Amino acid sequence: MSIEQQISNIKNEILDKADLIAVSKTRTIKEIKEAYNYGQLKFGENRVQEIVDKQSKLPDDIEWHMIGHLQKNKVKYIARFINLIHSLDRISLAKEIDKQAKKEERIINCLIQIKISKEDSKFGLKIEDFRHFYKSLGTYENINIIGLMGMATFTNDIELIDKEFKMIKRIYDEMASIDPKFKVLSIGMSDDYNIALKNGSNMIRIGSKIFGKRNY
Numbered sequence: 001m002s003i004e005q006q007i008s009n010i011k012n013e014i015l016d017k018a019d020l021i022a023v024s025k026t027r028t029i030k031e032i033k034e035a036y037n038y039g040q041l042k043f044g045e046n047r048v049q050e051i052v053d054k055q056s057k058l059p060d061d062i063e064w065h066m067i068g069h070l071q072k073n074k075v076k077y078i079a080r081f082i083n084l085i086h087s088l089d090r091i092s093l094a095k096e097i098d099k100q101a102k103k104e105e106r107i108i109n110c111l112i113q114i115k116i117s118k119e120d121s122k123f124g125l126k127i128e129d130f131r132h133f134y135k136s137l138g139t140y141e142n143i144n145i146i147g148l149m150g151m152a153t154f155t156n157d158i159e160l161i162d163k164e165f166k167m168i169k170r171i172y173d174e175m176a177s178i179d180p181k182f183k184v185l186s187i188g189m190s191d192d193y194n195i196a197l198k199n200g201s202n203m204i205r206i207g208s209k210i211f212g213k214r215n216y
């Protein structure tokens, strides 16, 4: 199926319940342009060098989302244009984003990434550390925390995925009730976005279902 058809199918499924972020990591400029020409304006990448390169070659009205683990020393390369950082998970990173945002005279929107899976490879803040972390962020004027991001375990166990999404939804609801800026719950990828939508996701990050299987 073509990129256009896949985007159209997903949009028909999600209607206006969620924002669709097309995850374009490893994809060519040509593939991204195909999605863009069809009207897709939000793209997610997980590597700084790749997002900077693509941003310079593609139209200015694209919204770029940083969805992968972010190293402090690379924040300076994306601070000028990044629309949303999904992977804020430590104070040292918050401090650097704030510093670079100030330099660019911008306020950068961020999601706090919560570790909901027990898999070792997943980054993110432990649930039990969340409240303390959130409180410590109050001092950073050039960061705007607008919600949470999470990645479920890579498994066929639907119940486990459902349980993990429910964990993050509970914190999200609690935060949204006290902080009016909280409005994004970024959960759901190609294989689990239906479970995420059932659990209140309003931003899904879809790569392989749009562009086909990645070769890594």
Ligand SMILES: *Cc1c(COP(=O)(O)O)cnc(C)c1O
Binding pocket: 023, 025, 046, 067, 068, 151, 189, 190, 191, 205, 206, 207, 208, 209
């Ligand atoms: C790669 C990636 C996605 C998209 O994965 P697919 O399974 O291809 O949809 C979503 N979120 C993050 C953080 C990713 O790294």
